[in-house]
Amino acid sequence: xxxxVDDSGRRRSTVGLVVNPIAxxxxxxxxxxxxxxxxxxxxxxxGAEPAAPRLxxxxxxxLAPLRDRLTVLVAPGPMxxxxxxxxxxxxxxxxxxxAAATSAADSRxxxxxxxxxxxxxxxxxxxxxxxxxxxxAIGGAVPVLGVPAGVKMYSGVFARNAAAAGDAxxxxxxxxxxxxxRAAEVVDVDEDADGPGxxxxxxxxxxxxxxxxxxxxxxxxxxxxxxxxDRLAAxxxxxxxxxxxxLLGPGTTIGRIKERLGVDGGPLSVDAVLDRAAVGSGLxxxxxxxxxxxxxxxxxxxxxxxxxxxxxxxGNQQLSAAVxxxxxxxxxxxxxxxxxxxxxxxxxxxxxxxxxxxxxxxSGYRRVRVAPGRTIVIEVxx
Amino acid sequence: MSNGGRERxxxxxxxDEPIVMEMGAPGRRGFVPPATDPELAAAxxxxxxxxxxxxxxxxxxxxxxxxxxxxxxxxxxLAQETLGMLGVxxxxxxxxxxxxxxxxxxxxxxxxxxxxxxxxxxTMQGTLAAIHGLDLILRELSGMxxxxxxxxxxxxxxxxxxxVTRAYYAARGELERRDExxxxxxxxxxxxxxxxxxxxxxxxxxxxxDGYPSVEQLRAAVSERxxxxxxxxxxxxxxxxxxxxxxxxxxxxAGGLCFYDHANFNxxxxxxxxxxxGFDACMYMLHKTFxxxxxxxxxxxxxxxxxxxxxxxxPRPLVRREGGRFRLERDAPQSVGKVREFWGNVxxxxxxxxxxxxxxxxxxxxxxxxxxxxxxxxxxxxxxIRGVTKSHPQIGARxxxxxxxxxxxxxxxxxxxxxxxxxxxxxxxxxxxxxSHEPWIVPEPFTPEPGELWSIEDIDYWIDTLARVCEEAxxxxxxxxxxxxxxxIHRLDAARIDDPDYWATTWRAYLRKHGPRDRVPAGASGA
Numbered sequence: 001x002x003x004x005v006d007d008s009g010r011r012r013s014t015v016g017l018v019v020n021p022i023a024x025x026x027x028x029x030x031x032x033x034x035x036x037x038x039x040x041x042x043x044x045x046x047g048a049e050p051a052a053p054r055l056x057x058x059x060x061x062x063l064a065p066l067r068d069r070l071t072v073l074v075a076p077g078p079m080x081x082x083x084x085x086x087x088x089x090x091x092x093x094x095x096x097x098x099a100a101a102t103s104a105a106d107s108r109x110x111x112x113x114x115x116x117x118x119x120x121x122x123x124x125x126x127x128x129x130x131x132x133x134x135x136x137a138i139g140g141a142v143p144v145l146g147v148p149a150g151v152k153m154y155s156g157v158f159a160r161n162a163a164a165a166g167d168a169x170x171x172x173x174x175x176x177x178x179x180x181x182r183a184a185e186v187v188d189v190d191e192d193a194d195g196p197g198x199x200x201x202x203x204x205x206x207x208x209x210x211x212x213x214x215x216x217x218x219x220x221x222x223x224x225x226x227x228x229x230d231r232l233a234a235x236x237x238x239x240x241x242x243x244x245x246x247l248l249g250p251g252t253t254i255g256r257i258k259e260r261l262g263v264d265g266g267p268l269s270v271d272a273v274l275d276r277a278a279v280g281s282g283l284x285x286x287x288x289x290x291x292x293x294x295x296x297x298x299x300x301x302x303x304x305x306x307x308x309x310x311x312x313x314x315g316n317q318q319l320s321a322a323v324x325x326x327x328x329x330x331x332x333x334x335x336x337x338x339x340x341x342x343x344x345x346x347x348x349x350x351x352x353x354x355x356x357x358x359x360x361x362x363s364g365y366r367r368v369r370v371a372p373g374r375t376i377v378i379e380v381x382x
Numbered sequence: 383m384s385n386g387g388r389e390r391x392x393x394x395x396x397x398d399e400p401i402v403m404e405m406g407a408p409g410r411r412g413f414v415p416p417a418t419d420p421e422l423a424a425a426x427x428x429x430x431x432x433x434x435x436x437x438x439x440x441x442x443x444x445x446x447x448x449x450x451x452x453x454x455x456x457x458x459x460l461a462q463e464t465l466g467m468l469g470v471x472x473x474x475x476x477x478x479x480x481x482x483x484x485x486x487x488x489x490x491x492x493x494x495x496x497x498x499x500x501x502x503x504x505t506m507q508g509t510l511a512a513i514h515g516l517d518l519i520l521r522e523l524s525g526m527x528x529x530x531x532x533x534x535x536x537x538x539x540x541x542x543x544x545x546v547t548r549a550y551y552a553a554r555g556e557l558e559r560r561d562e563x564x565x566x567x568x569x570x571x572x573x574x575x576x577x578x579x580x581x582x583x584x585x586x587x588x589x590x591x592d593g594y595p596s597v598e599q600l601r602a603a604v605s606e607r608x609x610x611x612x613x614x615x616x617x618x619x620x621x622x623x624x625x626x627x628x629x630x631x632x633x634x635x636a637g638g639l640c641f642y643d644h645a646n647f648n649x650x651x652x653x654x655x656x657x658x659x660g661f662d663a664c665m666y667m668l669h670k671t672f673x674x675x676x677x678x679x680x681x682x683x684x685x686x687x688x689x690x691x692x693x694x695x696x697p698r699p700l701v702r703r704e705g706g707r708f709r710l711e712r713d714a715p716q717s718v719g720k721v722r723e724f725w726g727n728v729x730x731x732x733x734x735x736x737x738x739x740x741x742x743x744x745x746x747x748x749x750x751x752x753x754x755x756x757x758x759x760x761x762x763x764x765x766x767i768r769g770v771t772k773s774h775p776q777i778g779a780r781x782x783x784x785x786x787x788x789x790x791x792x793x794x795x796x797x798x799x800x801x802x803x804x805x806x807x808x809x810x811x812x813x814x815x816x817x818s819h820e821p822w823i824v825p826e827p828f829t830p831e832p833g834e835l836w837s838i839e840d841i842d843y844w845i846d847t848l849a850r851v852c853e854e855a856x857x858x859x860x861x862x863x864x865x866x867x868x869x870x871i872h873r874l875d876a877a878r879i880d881d882p883d884y885w886a887t888t889w890r891a892y893l894r895k896h897g898p899r900d901r902v903p904a905g906a907s908g909a
Binding site for chain 2: 161166339
């Protein structure tokens with residue numbers, strides 16, 4: 001990217017904004033979401049008012065301290081321009097106005113145009129559905145950050161609230177760089193399903209790693225948590241026992257191990273290695289059971305899904321009750337960033353395998369590896 | 383403001399002087415020695431030859447040339463630009479105490495100031511008596527059998543413990559197997575860090591409903607691999623773990639050692655003895671709890687005490703009393719050696735000894751009561767401030783000498799962070815609060831600790847200042863976010879704070895990275 005520099009020698013920044021103006025409307029009137037035309041129509045009939053534009057303006061307003069060196073890129077009308085107007089920020093409007101009733105296609109088109117124009121960061125206001133649209137349009141091309149404005153926000157790409165999103169964007173834009181980014185999960189929750197199978201991993205986006213303000217003040221690098229996980233992945237690979245089967249769960253943390261081993265079934269895949277070589281990729285329950293038949297001495301390496309503290313039963317249903325019974329509770333190794341673990345609301349991890357007996361077997365206090373030689377004990381329950 | 387307190391005007395002095403390296407002029411001198419007496423010169427030869435040629439500088443050092451007066455004035459001005467460190471300071475976990483002038487006078491006497499650790503023991507019996515005297519007082523407070531004062535701070539004492547633990551298991555042939563140290567998430571992080579530095583794996587227990595890990599969680603973590611438990615009690619939550627004796631029994635039953643980090647001793651001093659709870663070792667910080675000065679990684683002392691079983695492994699020398707005479711036991715076959723040179727910071731030991739003798743046992747207990755009382759008084763007032771919450775508010779137990787608070791609500795509602803509030807508080811001539819140890823488990827944390835020193839007027843003034851800054855945050859967030867306004871310098875731009883090409887810690891590095899100073903570094907502008 002080619003960055004301009006202003007008169008005082010400070011770098012100019014560019015932030016994109018995509019607002020899904022209908023996000024969250026379903027939630028206020030008791031619908032499980034606002035996906036699909038029928039749900040939206042019903043939400044409008046029930047008197048739902050759009051909240052996303054207000055929340056997006058709140059977040060964007062936090063960037064005021066950068067006003068002398070910031071350009072905002074927006075889609076026309078309610079998807080952006082209507083929100084940024086009046087905030088006193090230099091704004092460039094991209095593309096033609098969308099139809100009155102905006103669609104997922106409009107979100108994707110806006111994100112694509114903003115990425116093409118060279119944004120340092122894309123802020124989007126919406127929920128999990130909007131996150132998936134952004135993911136489909138631009139993938140990891142541009143760092144993104146979600147302003148939580150939807151009904152469901154299980155993805156790890158959202159800030160705690162709109163104000164926090166603006167503050168995190170301000171912090172990132174003040175000192176951007178690839179070292180300040182982390183991968184975060186985008187998930188898809190099936191509103192019509194129940195129990196295990198409701199949540200599945202959809203993909204990954206790059207978001208600003210929330211730099212603890214203490215770190216900024218104490219001049220420690222922002223990448224400590226990332227470095228811990230990388231060193232941990234290296235240690236786990238080095239410790240792998242010959243002749244033991246290792247099942248590698250989905251997610252970004254275990255992805256570091258897969259990367260080192262050259263096994264890449266994608267972020268959603270359960271893969272298997274033996275003697276550090278792939279023996280299966282994209283495995284389902286049947287494939288895993290077949291491998292376990294051949295190699296009864298086996299371990300599974302698992303990450304923690306999202307901010308909800310889910311260990312099993314969300315996005316890794318391939319590791320079914322039958323597979324877990326075969327593995328045994330002692331052969332599960334959990335890896336997570338210490339920050340992620342300690343940020344969990346409940347300070348607990350959850351299992352939901354659909355089999356109460358297996359859930360019980362997995363419950364109790366468990367060590368989670370957070371760096372080489374460092375574990376944190378945390379309670380696991382249903 | 384409450385309690386008849388009056389908001390006091392404050393404005394920090396701004397001198398904006400150049401770096402000392404840029405000051406002065408060629409030929410200026412602070413001290414000009416007389417010319418060498420001709421007779422002396424004849425006897426010694428040219429003074430240039432007194433230093434061997436190989437050790438002589440080819441060029442004189444590039445030092446600034448100033449008069450003594452100019453140097454004094456410059457450093458006096460710098461001393462006035464310390465962001466108000468002489469205000470009210472409730473700096474949590476540091477247990478701020480007044481350092482009596484008497485201690486300075488005593489340690490300036492030649493018997494302390496001029497003593498050399500290698501001089502004959504017979505010529506420093508008084509110094510050794512003071513060290514032994516404090517050892518006996520700390521034994522009385524802890525129930526331990528021996529203290530050593532070598533460690534240069536609390537973390538160094540924790541490190542001493544991990545070295546002693548390692549030596550203890552090595553001597554028993556168990557070191558290979560016992561490779562884990564257990565600690566808790568709100569224990570001082572030096573426990574985990576020093577265990578790792580000594581080669582142990584670290585197992586960290588997490589908080590549960592009562593504000594500390596449950597006995598069951600400890601049981602799940604303890605095994606035949608457990609080398610030691612290293613805990614603070616109360617930890618930064620300020621809640622005393624009443625099951626601590628059971629904890630110690632569980633670890634002992636598994637063959638592990640137990641270390642009580644008394645970083646937060648103020649809340650319990652005189653109330654309990656680590657040894658009576660079963661602990662094998664403990665640590666006090668003389669520069670915090672015992673009234674000796676602290677300062678910039680300098681003159682600190684971590685007093686490490688242990689039970690008789692561990693004494694063979696302690697660093698040496700130890701001061702021993704034999705037949706009314708003090709001597710130094712300079713070595714022992716199983717000693718871990720040294721964790722620092724010589725005997726530690728002797729002037730600090732003498733000051734702490736003086737403090738402890740002046741306080742007496744009753745005084746120490748009363749100080750503990752006062753600090754708990756002051757903290758609970760403060761809590762009631764802090765929680766009445768809009769935007770302030772207490773960490774883990776659902777836990778009903780009273781906090782002892784301090785606890786952690788959060789400005790998370792204030793930040794969500796106004797965008798003003800705890801760092802902004804710190805920057806604004808110093809505009810009123812009080813010191814900013816200390817925030818939190820790592821890891822931050824509550825958002826926008828801060829941890830004030832009133833201790834026994836501050837008067838109720840001081841505590842009220844500090845709380846009034848925080849209340850006022852929180853009001854400002856709601857009324858005019860920009861005012862707080864752009865603070866400080868009355869201070870020596872404005873805030874630094876943190877954007878490049880971790881960029882080694884930008885920051886210089888010496889003048890030479892500065893010149894190398896930035897060239898001569900016609901360019902003032904961006905973000906370091908004056909107020």
